[in-house]
Amino acid sequence: MLQTRIIPCLLLKDESLVKTVNFKKPAYIGDPVNTARIFNELEVDELVLLDISATNNNRKPDFKILAELANECFMPLAYGGGINNFEDAKKIFKIGIEKIIINSVTFTNPSLITQLSEHFGNQAIVVSIDVKKNMFGKYQVYSNSGTKKQKVDPVAWAQKLEQLGTGEILLTAIHQEGTWNGFDIDLLEKVSNAVNIPVIANGGAASINNIVKAVKQGCASAVCLGSMVVYQNKGMGVLVNFPNKTDLDNALNNNIKNI
Amino acid sequence: MITIVDYGMGNLGSGFNMFKKIGVSSRITSDLEEIKSAKKLLLPGVGSFDKAMEKINTSGIKEVLDQKVLVEETPILGICLGMQLLTNSSEEGTEKGLGYINASGKKFIFNDNKMKVPHMGWNTVKKATPSLLTQDFEEESRFYFVHSYYVEVENQENSILKTTYGLEFDSAIQHKNVYGAQFHPEKSHKFGMKLFENFAKI
Numbered sequence: 001m002l003q004t005r006i007i008p009c010l011l012l013k014d015e016s017l018v019k020t021v022n023f024k025k026p027a028y029i030g031d032p033v034n035t036a037r038i039f040n041e042l043e044v045d046e047l048v049l050l051d052i053s054a055t056n057n058n059r060k061p062d063f064k065i066l067a068e069l070a071n072e073c074f075m076p077l078a079y080g081g082g083i084n085n086f087e088d089a090k091k092i093f094k095i096g097i098e099k100i101i102i103n104s105v106t107f108t109n110p111s112l113i114t115q116l117s118e119h120f121g122n123q124a125i126v127v128s129i130d131v132k133k134n135m136f137g138k139y140q141v142y143s144n145s146g147t148k149k150q151k152v153d154p155v156a157w158a159q160k161l162e163q164l165g166t167g168e169i170l171l172t173a174i175h176q177e178g179t180w181n182g183f184d185i186d187l188l189e190k191v192s193n194a195v196n197i198p199v200i201a202n203g204g205a206a207s208i209n210n211i212v213k214a215v216k217q218g219c220a221s222a223v224c225l226g227s228m229v230v231y232q233n234k235g236m237g238v239l240v241n242f243p244n245k246t247d248l249d250n251a252l253n254n255n256i257k258n259i
Numbered sequence: 260m261i262t263i264v265d266y267g268m269g270n271l272g273s274g275f276n277m278f279k280k281i282g283v284s285s286r287i288t289s290d291l292e293e294i295k296s297a298k299k300l301l302l303p304g305v306g307s308f309d310k311a312m313e314k315i316n317t318s319g320i321k322e323v324l325d326q327k328v329l330v331e332e333t334p335i336l337g338i339c340l341g342m343q344l345l346t347n348s349s350e351e352g353t354e355k356g357l358g359y360i361n362a363s364g365k366k367f368i369f370n371d372n373k374m375k376v377p378h379m380g381w382n383t384v385k386k387a388t389p390s391l392l393t394q395d396f397e398e399e400s401r402f403y404f405v406h407s408y409y410v411e412v413e414n415q416e417n418s419i420l421k422t423t424y425g426l427e428f429d430s431a432i433q434h435k436n437v438y439g440a441q442f443h444p445e446k447s448h449k450f451g452m453k454l455f456e457n458f459a460k461i
Binding site (some may be wrong): 096200 | 270272273276280305306307327373375376379380382383403404405406423424443447449451452
């Protein structure tokens with residue numbers, strides 16, 4: 001049976017791993033390659049690495065760190081941050097990274113999605129959608145690490161991305177990210193049910209129950225974990241960890257059977 | 260020494276990295292002479308069937324592979340698209356495959372929108388015909404898959420592993436010295452390492 005992918009999501013800023021809350025207040029976590037090595041030993045399903053300052057600082061991806069990562073990790077890797085052209089994407093695939101994640105460039109040059117997907121296959125092209133709920137409860141899409149508001153509706157945008165050749169959507173709820181308050185299930189459900197490509201839930205995970213809810217109610221194909229896998233617990237110190245695989249499997253399988 | 264065939268498509272670095280990890284030497288090459296002298300071949304591949312076959316056909320790699328695989332009976336392992344290329348054809352394209360195994364590629368078609376295509380993620384395998392490639396696999400071995408087309412063998416004896424995603428398909432195949440795996444062993448932790456070790460020992 002196909003297992004739900006549970007994916008640590010690591011944030012890179014100036015060569016260090018950090019963890020943010022609502023895309024703000026980056027707190028130091030550790031060295032990216034060492035941390036990735038621990039997740040490799042924990043045999044995690046997949047790893048997502050996002051450079052959260054590359055685009056805003058007009059910087060290219062850090063190819064050196066990516067190469068070190070690819071040498072150490074024997075699971076699929078997805079990288080996002082600062083990718084805005086075909087050549088850089090090609091370089092990342094050559095290093096041995098399976099998937100690239102793009103966001104800001106999809107608003108300035110949406111045809112890049114099609115070009116990348118035709119060349120590398122859509123399974124390799126993940127588009128990230130960052131969404132913030134405003135005070136009236138309306139969902140708004142942001143690019144540039146949550147700093148630039150875009151005039152698109154998340155559901156319509158997801159459908160458009162699918163048409164353009166996107167293989168997967170990484171859906172992040174900015175208002176939940178780093179809060180340990182669980183995923184935004186309503187947002188997830190709306191987007192997942194509107195597209196035929198996998199949607200990865202991101203932002204807010206605190207427990208196995210949250211994960212199950214994202215899959216069962218939110219119809220997520222995969223789930224990203226941030227704070228939960230780099231901190232011992234809410235408000236506590238850094239501890240790289242991963243939920244017990246048997247507990248996860250049991251929780252996911254039992255609940256999915258009960259639908 | 261494993262010779263990883265570079266025909267211009269696919270994730271070559273990851274296979275090389277995993278062989279290094281398990282202490283098996285390998286080289287990535289597109290040089291026909293180096294392919295001719297290979298003791299063991301790895302055919303990787305990510306991308307579309309026709310594009311891959313065009314590259315193999317126009318680069319002269321096809322003739323060399325035919326000689327190695329069919330005449331010299333050099334062991335070859337195709338991975339993902341590389342496995343599909345070992346078969347006769349695929350619904351993905353119109354080009355003929357290498358035809359080393361009597362099988363063909365079909366497209367996953369589901370009406371349920373919960374069954375996403377590509378089939379992407381970790382899935383388990385079930386042993387079919389015993390093979391050196393799958394020897395001593397742990398129970399509940401799981402592998403990372405990413406594919407929109409699956410392979411169906413003509414003769415069941417060529418199916419060595421089976422996996423279920425909406426339907427049961429052949430996730431690893433073998434005919435004599437020709438081996439194929441639909442999943443990515445190079446991205447499947449210790450389970451993939453076991454498969455690579457087995458291939459290195461053949």
